[in-house]
Amino acid sequence: MSSLDAIPVTAEVASGNVKPLLHEVRHALRRLAKGEDGTVIDLQSVPLAPGEAQRIEELLGKGEVRAELDALGPSVVQETSYPGVWLVTHSNTEQAVVGRFIEVTHMPELLKSQQADIEHGISRLEQELEN
Amino acid sequence: MRKDQSLGEYLRAQGVSRRGFLKFCSATASMMALPPSALAQVAEALENARRPSVIWLSFQECTGCTESLTRSHAPTVESLIFDAISLDYHHTLQAAAGHGAEEARMAAMEENAGEYLLVVDGSIPVDNPAYSTIAGISNLDMLKETAANAFAIVAVGTCAAFGGLPHADPNPTGAVSVSDIITDKPIINVSGCPPIPVVITGVLAHFLTFGSIPELDALGRPVAFFGQNIHDRCYRRPFYERGQYAETFDDEGARKGWCLYKLGCKGPTTYNACATLKWNAGTSFPIQSGHGCIGCSEPDFWDKGGFYNPISAGNWGSRDALLGAAAAGAALGVGSALAARARKKKAQAAEGA
Amino acid sequence: MTLLDFASGPGLQWALWIFMFGVVWRLVGALFLLSRKDLTKPREHNSVAAGLGAVISRSAPAHAFEKRILFQHVTGYVWHFALFISVLFFAPHILFFESVLGFSWPHLPNTIILVTAIVATAVLIALLIRRATHPVQRFISNADDYISIFVVLIPLVTGILAFTHFGGRYETLLGIHVLSVDVMLIWFPFGKLMHAIMTMPARYQAGTAFGRRGVKA
Numbered sequence: 001m002s003s004l005d006a007i008p009v010t011a012e013v014a015s016g017n018v019k020p021l022l023h024e025v026r027h028a029l030r031r032l033a034k035g036e037d038g039t040v041i042d043l044q045s046v047p048l049a050p051g052e053a054q055r056i057e058e059l060l061g062k063g064e065v066r067a068e069l070d071a072l073g074p075s076v077v078q079e080t081s082y083p084g085v086w087l088v089t090h091s092n093t094e095q096a097v098v099g100r101f102i103e104v105t106h107m108p109e110l111l112k113s114q115q116a117d118i119e120h121g122i123s124r125l126e127q128e129l130e131n
Numbered sequence: 132m133r134k135d136q137s138l139g140e141y142l143r144a145q146g147v148s149r150r151g152f153l154k155f156c157s158a159t160a161s162m163m164a165l166p167p168s169a170l171a172q173v174a175e176a177l178e179n180a181r182r183p184s185v186i187w188l189s190f191q192e193c194t195g196c197t198e199s200l201t202r203s204h205a206p207t208v209e210s211l212i213f214d215a216i217s218l219d220y221h222h223t224l225q226a227a228a229g230h231g232a233e234e235a236r237m238a239a240m241e242e243n244a245g246e247y248l249l250v251v252d253g254s255i256p257v258d259n260p261a262y263s264t265i266a267g268i269s270n271l272d273m274l275k276e277t278a279a280n281a282f283a284i285v286a287v288g289t290c291a292a293f294g295g296l297p298h299a300d301p302n303p304t305g306a307v308s309v310s311d312i313i314t315d316k317p318i319i320n321v322s323g324c325p326p327i328p329v330v331i332t333g334v335l336a337h338f339l340t341f342g343s344i345p346e347l348d349a350l351g352r353p354v355a356f357f358g359q360n361i362h363d364r365c366y367r368r369p370f371y372e373r374g375q376y377a378e379t380f381d382d383e384g385a386r387k388g389w390c391l392y393k394l395g396c397k398g399p400t401t402y403n404a405c406a407t408l409k410w411n412a413g414t415s416f417p418i419q420s421g422h423g424c425i426g427c428s429e430p431d432f433w434d435k436g437g438f439y440n441p442i443s444a445g446n447w448g449s450r451d452a453l454l455g456a457a458a459a460g461a462a463l464g465v466g467s468a469l470a471a472r473a474r475k476k477k478a479q480a481a482e483g484a
Numbered sequence: 485m486t487l488l489d490f491a492s493g494p495g496l497q498w499a500l501w502i503f504m505f506g507v508v509w510r511l512v513g514a515l516f517l518l519s520r521k522d523l524t525k526p527r528e529h530n531s532v533a534a535g536l537g538a539v540i541s542r543s544a545p546a547h548a549f550e551k552r553i554l555f556q557h558v559t560g561y562v563w564h565f566a567l568f569i570s571v572l573f574f575a576p577h578i579l580f581f582e583s584v585l586g587f588s589w590p591h592l593p594n595t596i597i598l599v600t601a602i603v604a605t606a607v608l609i610a611l612l613i614r615r616a617t618h619p620v621q622r623f624i625s626n627a628d629d630y631i632s633i634f635v636v637l638i639p640l641v642t643g644i645l646a647f648t649h650f651g652g653r654y655e656t657l658l659g660i661h662v663l664s665v666d667v668m669l670i671w672f673p674f675g676k677l678m679h680a681i682m683t684m685p686a687r688y689q690a691g692t693a694f695g696r697r698g699v700k701a
Contacts, residue, residue, distance in 0.1 A: 040167030047407050049366035071151030096412040099158040114149035374593040400655040443576035444583035445492035460505040464512025
């Protein structure tokens with residue numbers, strides 16, 4: 001692998017989609033601040049040149065909250081340096097990325113405990129207490 | 132998974148939490164190129180989805196399409212979708228063989244008449260059906276028989292969708308596509324050599340979620356994945372516009388990642404999702420790796436003049452033939468000029484000039 | 485076989501054969517029609533210089549007509565330059581020429597080509613309208629003129645449409661463009677488009693003929 005890494009390949013020009021994407025985030029944040037619904041942007045639907053996905057992550061930066069999920073493989077929910085803008089990365093059990101989203105919201109849905117899981121947990125706790 | 136279980140019940144029984152299920156739906160919606168706002172609808176549909184029966188027939192193929200689909204060793208979203216369907220017949224993947232396997236196919240066809248999905252990879256030889264047989268049954272007969280009571284047919288790979296490699300000039304086996312033989316069932320062409328795995332499972336996921344056929348283009352391919360050509364989504368497009376091309380495979384332009392048009396890239400005339408979805412879980416695609424698109428999701432891509440022949444150079448034959456035409460023109464030119472001069476001489480002689 | 489496959493395959497093959505055959509036939513035929521050797525004593529001996537001189541000098545209008553035909557003169561040059569740049573310096577076109585000729589040359593960026601192509605198209609349409617409405621032009625124009633203009637105009641328009649992906653699926657637009665070029669190639673040897681090949685030799689011939697008599701052509 002190391003000899004392959006030695007081949008110098010650099011793409012000079014980007015896809016031109018990084019800035020428009022960030023503008024979209026800006027508009028979504030405005031809407032959220034006004035009290036409207038949150039927005040989810042699917043990063044995999046946007047054509048990005050090699051390295052641009054990382055660049056977007058760098059530009060958004062890291063905020064105060066980082067949550068790691070373990071459901072059908074690891075997922076990371078990272079609040080960026082812009083409050084309200086969360087980066088959600090879903091991976092499968094093989095560590096391959098299966099989903100990449102920017103969520104503009106107060107709290108990503110996935111972090112909340114789900115009703116069905118709560119009910120399942122109640123019956124488990126009740127069973128535990130009976131024993 | 133039990134036949135009467137819904138997908139939601141199945142996943143819960145596997146220990147998948149609601150949160151995990153939502154993550155699964157989110158990734159599935161993304162795979163089907165649906166907007167994130169469709170998540171609620173997808174979640175509800177998948178929660179209640181019943182397990183469809185799928186019969187997979189492999190004809191004149193290289194097994195690349197099945198390989199493309201099954202490249203995972205641990206549960207992934209793709210494999211979960213695969214688990215969710217009831218794959219009642221598949222040569223490469225099934226444990227059964229011989230008569231037992233054929234009986235399983237007939238039983239599945241009977242039990243699920245009118246509701247099962249038929250997946251086909253590989254082309255069908257019609258010149259002499261004996262060129263490709265399974266259990267003594269020709270591909271042609273098996274396709275007609277199995278398609279009769281199918282809900283819909285998914286032709287996976289360029290071979291099944293358009294004839295593919297066996298169909299290439301001179302087509303010695305008389306290979307044809309599924310749609311050349313079956314004309315009374317809805318056919319979804321998932322072309323590509325092989326198709327991107329996510330595209331195959333995306334079509335299955337759509338069927339699982341909505342129980343219907345996705346929107347198709349003029350060649351019967353799902354618009355969600357084949358609606359854009361590679362050129363329009365290629366990250367090297369700015370180089371094309373600026374006229375910065377790689378001239379050979381290892382020159383400075385190639386190392387800088389410039390456009391591969393001059394090296395035969397068929398991106399402008401090829402429709403597929405390679406430039407956005409990419410291959411190997413979004414790692415790369417041929418152009419990103421430095422090789423022009425070969426147009427593998429288009430019909431007759433083997434016979435378009437060569438993978439390294441630029442689109443604009445055309446496929447017009449040899450220069451020798453052109454020189455032959457010039458020679459013929461010269462001969463006619465000399466001949467007609469001499470004839471004209473002879474007439475002139477004759478006329479002058481007649482006048483006594 | 486798709487439209488593009490046909491247009492850039494058998495269509496282009498036949499078009500190139502007919503073009504090659506026709507152009508060589510007419511050129512060789514014209515050359516071989518030349519008169520017998522002139523046995524009179526020439527006033528000037530260096531007829532080659534006179535011939536080449538005429539090729540260059542006739543690129544400008546005759547002094548007496550200059551002011552009157554200034555419009556045609558300038559627009560003619562503008563149009564031809566715009567056409568040549570669009571056809572000869574667009575990278576995909578150069579790849580086609582390379583497949584025929586065996587050699588290539590440097591190309592210009594696409595944005596420049598788009599500008600020159602639009603200029604060429606606009607000027608050609610303007611000149612076409614002028615030809616059809618101006619009383620003198622109308623009187624002296626025949627079918628050959630109009631056909632020759634159209635077989636060049638259609639490739640220009642369809643080329644711009646294909647390049648800008650406007651008006652349909654790209655491979656269809658490209659197929660129509662290549663087909664229109666096939667039509668132009670087939671028409672070329674049989675109409676006034678032959679001026680592209682004949683003009684320089686014709687000027688040279690007039691130059692040498694006049695030069696023998698000591699007259700500037």
